[in-house]
Amino acid sequence: MVSQPRTAVIGAGMAGLTCATALQAAGHQVVVFEKARGPGGRMSTRRQALGEGEVAFDHGAPAFTALEADFQAQVQFWSLQGLAAPWPAAGPGQFVGVPAMNAPLKAMAADLDTRWSQTISGISRDAAGWRLAGTTQDEGPFDRLVVAIPAEQAAVLLAPVQPKFADLARAVHSAPCWTLMAVFDQPVQSAEAVLTGGEVVAFASREASKPGRAATEAWVIHATPDWSRDHLELTVDEAAPRLLAGFEALLGSSAPLAVSAVAHRWRYARPLAAPRPPLWDAASRLGVCGDWLGGGSVEGAWRSGFEMAAGLLP
Numbered sequence: 001m002v003s004q005p006r007t008a009v010i011g012a013g014m015a016g017l018t019c020a021t022a023l024q025a026a027g028h029q030v031v032v033f034e035k036a037r038g039p040g041g042r043m044s045t046r047r048q049a050l051g052e053g054e055v056a057f058d059h060g061a062p063a064f065t066a067l068e069a070d071f072q073a074q075v076q077f078w079s080l081q082g083l084a085a086p087w088p089a090a091g092p093g094q095f096v097g098v099p100a101m102n103a104p105l106k107a108m109a110a111d112l113d114t115r116w117s118q119t120i121s122g123i124s125r126d127a128a129g130w131r132l133a134g135t136t137q138d139e140g141p142f143d144r145l146v147v148a149i150p151a152e153q154a155a156v157l158l159a160p161v162q163p164k165f166a167d168l169a170r171a172v173h174s175a176p177c178w179t180l181m182a183v184f185d186q187p188v189q190s191a192e193a194v195l196t197g198g199e200v201v202a203f204a205s206r207e208a209s210k211p212g213r214a215a216t217e218a219w220v221i222h223a224t225p226d227w228s229r230d231h232l233e234l235t236v237d238e239a240a241p242r243l244l245a246g247f248e249a250l251l252g253s254s255a256p257l258a259v260s261a262v263a264h265r266w267r268y269a270r271p272l273a274a275p276r277p278p279l280w281d282a283a284s285r286l287g288v289c290g291d292w293l294g295g296g297s298v299e300g301a302w303r304s305g306f307e308m309a310a311g312l313l314p
Helices: 014-025 069-080 103-110 151-158 163-170 225-230 236-251 298-312
Strands: 006-010 029-033 046-050 053-057 084-086 095-097 113-115 122-126 129-133 138-142 144-147 173-184 194-196 201-206 218-223 258-272 279-281 286-288
Touching (some): 006 138, 095 103, 129 144, 151 258, 173 236, 225 258
Antiparallel strands (some): 084 095, 194 201, 201 218, 279 286
């Protein structure tokens, strides 16, 4: 019996988990390494303890679309599993994970050998295969390695072993985004659950308007790329009141009392690059995929991971 290749995937976002799931379904041995405590990448969900309960915020991508038939089929599969649903308040064709944005990724990760809180600080290859220098120990050898992390982070990791791929990643620039997760003591006076178009705040959404969410008056407030870039080095405590003021400007009135207002800086929120196929070095058996190779969208990240796996399967 011929043993299947052992593959390491760095990154438990949409691209990495899609690739790992497809490889494992084909009988391959796969191990996923993720620096965070859970899956998601830009589809992460942040939970905060508040009073006697917990409030969840989709503080990354607020929603996603499914434009092509293959991803539409994938979203339909998630919907049948109760992991995704349309979000009518955001307009036609907008979907979210249920009960949180990262639900589809949590489902994928649950079926994989995933190592959480593992920051991979270096990769190298010897006669036995790929080895990973991690937070707690060296991992390997692996027959193949797939890097599925943001371009700016991929460039650093790839530079010593694949300078060409590192240069491609280094050429990609990402728009930053300051995000505010706010809970108010009473309903915000707005006829719309989704607000757009402010000078400071580009997008704000009432989380309770999404399917499967709690009724807490929680809002996720995203600053514009320009404002985020101009104020990138603020502390979270400095950013929060400014984002709240920007939200009130977008509302055109004062907001209720914020019982919680926590800011988060996405330094690499959205990659600004045209789609291209995943990268593959057949000689060293090193692959790279991610949303920065898929045009920056959730659908693009899924396709990049799917195509990466397809290229590795016989």
